[in-house]
Amino acid sequence: MSSKNDAKGKAANTRTVRFNIKRCDGPGQPSRWERFDVPVQSSSAGSGSANVISCLQWIAANPVTIEGRKTTPVSFDCGCLEEVCGACTMVINGQVRQSCSCLMDSCAPNDGDEVTLEPMSKFPVNRDLFVDRSRLFNDLERIRGWVPIDGTYDLGAGPRETPEQQQQRYKLSECMSCGCCLEACPQYTLEPDEKEWDHAFVGAAVISQTRYFNMHATGKELAKQRLDVMSGPGGVSDCGNAQNCVKVCPKEIPLTESIGSVGRQTTIHKIREFFMGR
């Protein structure tokens, strides 16, 4: 239908892409590599191109390695499939990103191209490409990532806020806890032992949420407690300023600005504490 395909002159319009997938049977188990050859249809006008998730779905239906050995379907997590929820985040050809928005035409445009899939390395693996992100929720709780309201008083008509103020907070609220910024960060390390979580570096996503909640009219109430955490072990001072986080954020959240802002807030908080006591 499209001239692109005619030019290629391939009747079947398909190419073969080799997937190298890092597999693991469960927490603490050794990992291994398995390879799959997946037929990928070339895109034609209006029909769209395959992406990594559709290839994983193909593998689930045909779980046979290139050696012809039948194996189990590859496990991966996903939710919305439209880059809104962040569940399908993994490392693709060395880059952390959502697999639902990784098009085969961009990551493996030619016949015989290879695609390497690995789980994120900063979280414990549940199975294959499926990781356990509980620590992220623990850290959001650690910084008190909520607005303290107990429901005992009438909220009334609510506060007025200008569109400009709203826009500023809007950007920060787009975080979907996907984990890309943590994977890319050299200071954020795998911490399988839950007991260590409250001392380990929280990473950019959580620092940015600290800023976000400290900007909220009622959320400010807990600003001091948040800054106590941020100035303690694993807080903002553990940031090594590599700035990888902001480069990989799929929502283009200004993470380094957030780190700068929370850094300043903690400094002021500490000075104030030094002179005026708690």
Place this chain on the structure above:
Amino acid sequence: MGTPQCITHEHQVLIIGAGGAGLRAAIEAASTGINVGVVCKSLLGKAHTVMAEGGMAASMGNVDDRDNWRVHFADTMRGGQYLNNWRMAEIHARQAGDRVRELEAWGAIFDRTRDGKILQRNFGGHKYPRLAHVGDRTGLEMIRTLQDHGIHQGIEFYMEFTVLEILMDGDRVAGAVGYDREKGRFHIWKAPAIVLATGGIGRAFKITSNSWEYTGDGHALAYRAGAELKDMEFVQFHPTGMVWPPSVRGILVTEGVRGEGGVLRNSQGRRFMFDDIPDLYKNQTASDPEEGWRYVIGDKDAQRPPELLTRDHVARCIVREIREGRGSPHGGVYLDIAWIKEKMRNSEAHIRKKLPSMYHQFKQLAGVDITKDAMEVGPTTHYAMGGVNVDGQTQMSTVKGLFACGEVAAGLHGANRLGGNSLSDLVVFGKLAGEHAVEWAKSHPNPTIDSSQVQSICRAALEPLERSGGESPYEVQARLQDMMQDKVGIVRKESEMAEAIEGIASLRRKAASASVPGNIEYNPGWHTAVDLHNLLVVSEAVARCALDRKESRGAHFRDDYPAKDEAHASHNTIVYRGADGAMVVERREIPAMPKELSDIIKEMG
């Protein structure tokens, strides 16, 4: 095989599902200091609610001060063709505003008016601008806010767990039994009150905008526990979803594309919507493409192009083209906005400006540039109006101690749902369900768990792993989805639905002997086998209810009865499990509205 081991947990209120409704119910229950557990199939914050875009309807009157709850009530009832539970429609219209303000107080960022109030937008079927929204990602903001707010309330979350069955103590619930998807261990949750908040049934169909979690679990759990389901024939289909690649099949393509001049064409290049314009709309529809274009660019004297006829009609026309062999290569039709380059210079920039998220969606997920190429689209299963029959006030089902809220509950939307009414549904009735579940749990503590019931449930769940040579559950599921799409989908008729009911029975036998290789630890094949039982229950319910309603109303269209029929105007369709285990269908009269509500309907029409 020995006796399966179970890990036991105890809660006063157990919530199944962690989307908007489940989280709101959990927050409400936990705020009373009660011990709450939440079981969910995916990770916290990844539930289907995140995909909602448009907004949540609440008559706050920030943009048009003529709006109030009475207008919202009348709009909702009209949209539902008066089959709604009027008490739920009233409560929803009265309380939605409070729930929006509450979300804002908890940290949600709504778009603002110039003078700093929450901005509200227009939406189909709502008389005034009513949808509070956060860009086009209102659902994500709702989930994020509820998750952040719930995270510190001492709620116990069980993520990546599947519930197999509700446990009973005589005629009331005693808890639930399920397993964790990671290890495959069995768990018992002992709880006097259970809230179902599991969402919809979209995965019963081949093409759906719903996420993989939407396998009708709550519907089926309730049904097997003895509860009634209501209005299952009403399934909303959206005319335009993506069809290719497979991973995006079903994802919504907004009506805005057609609003900006997008046209539908079949494989022969024909604008087929001009071929079937209902008489009722003849004088409101453009007579030729030229007039349609003038309407798009704002000519007040021109009539709208036929692509903008009602959603259900457009969906049916697309189905006809596909069925008659004029579809696109992947089973859709073409939606073309790029053609407007014939009409304007810099059309590419114009499309990107007017439809930024659609441009992004096709570019990002399918590699299609909609400013240059046509999109391939087809109707997609979007929402189930029907569900667990609940009491309008308390949200309790017909089983004692079993509550339901959100999409899994029936009543608010009647025969069709207005856009924007589902997000507000989640928080209004999530709160009420949480509140009343606490009340019930406090007055009915300490149910008794019957361990023989638990053992037989666990053994039955393990059977597919112990068999070999049976059908693959994936295979059975795919056939069910194909059949529902073809025979109980957008256009229905008696003979096809009867075939579907027989087909479901035969697939049920296949499912009962399905086999799965591998073990219990994170085994997607096994999970599919478990979900399949639920899909079969909801599919049968949809087919039987649809067969019984011999008319076309709201989202339900019958080729053999294409008009509304007074005889069906005032009853709901109820199904429940009969004494012999077979599904019983029953018509039930809708109770008369109290005068203060019927007066509103009279006044607003």
